[in-house]
Amino acid sequence: MKLLAGNSNRALADAxxxxxxxxxxxxxxxxxxxxxxxxxxxxxxxxxxxxxxxxTSFPAxxxxxxxxxMIDALRRASAKRITAVxxxxxxxxxxxKVGPRTPISAKLVANLITQAGASRVLTxxxxxxxxxxxxxIPTDNLYAQPVIVKDIxxxxxxxxxxxxxxxxxxxxxxxxxxxxxxxxxxxxxxxxRERAGESEVMNIIGNPAGRSCILVDDIVDSAGTICNAAEAxxxxxxxxxFAYATHGVFSGGAVSRIQNSALKSMVVTDTIAATPEVAKCxxxxxxxxxxxxxxxxxxxxxxxxxxxxxx
Numbered sequence: 597m598k599l600l601a602g603n604s605n606r607a608l609a610d611a612x613x614x615x616x617x618x619x620x621x622x623x624x625x626x627x628x629x630x631x632x633x634x635x636x637x638x639x640x641x642x643x644x645x646x647x648x649x650x651x652t653s654f655p656a657x658x659x660x661x662x663x664x665x666m667i668d669a670l671r672r673a674s675a676k677r678i679t680a681v682x683x684x685x686x687x688x689x690x691x692x693k694v695g696p697r698t699p700i701s702a703k704l705v706a707n708l709i710t711q712a713g714a715s716r717v718l719t720x721x722x723x724x725x726x727x728x729x730x731x732x733i734p735t736d737n738l739y740a741q742p743v744i745v746k747d748i749x750x751x752x753x754x755x756x757x758x759x760x761x762x763x764x765x766x767x768x769x770x771x772x773x774x775x776x777x778x779x780x781x782x783x784x785x786x787x788x789r790e791r792a793g794e795s796e797v798m799n800i801i802g803n804p805a806g807r808s809c810i811l812v813d814d815i816v817d818s819a820g821t822i823c824n825a826a827e828a829x830x831x832x833x834x835x836x837x838f839a840y841a842t843h844g845v846f847s848g849g850a851v852s853r854i855q856n857s858a859l860k861s862m863v864v865t866d867t868i869a870a871t872p873e874v875a876k877c878x879x880x881x882x883x884x885x886x887x888x889x890x891x892x893x894x895x896x897x898x899x900x901x902x903x904x905x906x907x
Contacts, residue, residue, distance in 0.1 A: 597897040598641060600666060602650035604659040605869040608683065609649045611886035616894060621646075625662060633662050635669045642674040645897050648714075652686030652705075653845065653868040660686065660705065664712040671713030679896060680714040683867035683889065684843045688723035689815075691730075706730035718892060720867055720885060721814045721842040736902050738892055740842040740865050740885055741770075744812070745777045747863060747883050748840070752808060754778040759807040759834075761785060761800075763825040771812050774840075783809070785825045805833030816841040816864065819850035823857040830858045843867050844874065844882070851877050 600621040601609030613620050622638040648670065650663035663680065670678050690701035706727070709717065716734040728735040752758060758780040762771035764787055775782040783802025809829045816822055816839070826837040837859055844864030846854075851873045854862050865885040874880055892902050 597645045597647060597893070599647045599649060599893075600637070600670065602648070602659065602662045602666060604651045604653055604662070605649070605683065605866070607869060608651075608866050608884075608886055608889075611866075611884055612649065612890045612893070615887050615890035623666070625666070631658075633658070633665050635662070635665045637669055637673055640673075641670060643676045645677050645679075646670050646675040647679045647681050647718075647893050647897075649681045649683070651684040651868055652682060653684050653843075654847070656686040660708075664708055667709070667712040667714050677715040678713055679716045679718055679893070680709055681889065681893065682717065682719045683885065684845075685719045685722055685727070688727055691724040691727055702727050703730045716896070718889070718896065720865075720889065723814055736892060736896070738888060738902075739906055740867075740888070741774060741777065742906065743865060743883060743885055743888055744840050744842075744863075745774065748774075748778055748810065752810070752838070754780065756781075757808055757835075759783055759802070759804050759809050761802070761804065761809050761811050761825065761829060763787070763811050763813055763821050767813055770814065774810070774812050780810070781807075785828060787821065787824070800828060800832050803832075804829050806835055809834045809837045811837065811839040811859075813839070813841045815843045815845055816862070817845040817850065818848050819846065819853045819857075819862075822862070823853050823859065826858040836860045839863065842885075844870075844880070846871070846874055846880075851880065854880060 598621045599613055624636040626634055648666050652660045667678055687701045687705045710733055718736045720738045721740050722737050760771050760775035760780050761783045762768045763785050786799040811825055822839050829837050839859050839862045841864050855877050862880045866882050895902050
């Protein structure tokens with residue numbers, strides 16, 4: 597197997613390469629003066645089992661196009677199999693028509709990846725699991741929960757003093773799964789969104805008084821929902837509030853919002869490269885998902901079970 601990395605998250609690529617004990621494939625990925633992307637694979641890949649690592653995070657369209665061109669270059673270089681490893685699948689929130697004359701962009705991106713020449717896809721915590729069905733090639737959706745559970749047990753222990761909280765009704769299944777794994781009670785924040793990008797906390801279902809509360813979500817974008825939920829929990833008597841999420845998008849003023857919030861810490865995985873602002877924020881902490889992705893890649897290459905990682 598060989599690993600080819602794009603420019604979206606080189607730190608994660610290096611960590612996965614170190615876990616697998618293989619060097620990154622030599623390649624030049626650069627821009628022309630008009631910002632056209634050019635890719636040149638600088639070593640022989642004929643007949644190789646290739647893994648292309650690229651998160652489609654900000655700038656989403658540049659990173660997506662870079663991945664498509666890398667896949668096309670490998671296909672034309674006669675790679676035996678090409679697996680698109682997409683730790684963060686950027687268009688996953690556009691998985692259905694939300695109104696008349698609107699696109700289903702997640703399906704379009706799935707088609708682009710397939711047509712570029714990918715043989716299979718490996719991703720982490722898709723926003724909507726049914727996106728796996730948008731691909732006409734095998735798709736593995738890894739779950740970050742084992743990594744998050746380990747960090748919670750190491751940092752906070754487990755037991756009655758903890759309470760897992762879903763920041764909205766849509767995340768109840770995710771929160772319930774985490775609560776079951778760490779032996780904690782479950783609460784739900786009932787919120788009503790008046791306008792896109794804004795959220796208003798209305799009610800808390802459950803009693804967080806005196807508990808260490810853990811908010812859990814898959815994506816933190818503007819951080820409005822998480823910060824409002826943390827404030828509501830503290831007003832309801834919570835002892836302290838922590839937040840865990842797989843993908844830290846942190847757009848707009850998210851970092852300053854988290855820094856000035858009631859959150860004791862916001863923990864995210866490294867599926868998206870950290871900006872300098874994120875790296876400097878005192879209450880944002882990152883945990884590595886490289887061993888999980890690396891092990892899944894190893895199993896795919898050896899034709900072994902990936903689902904048994906989560907048994």
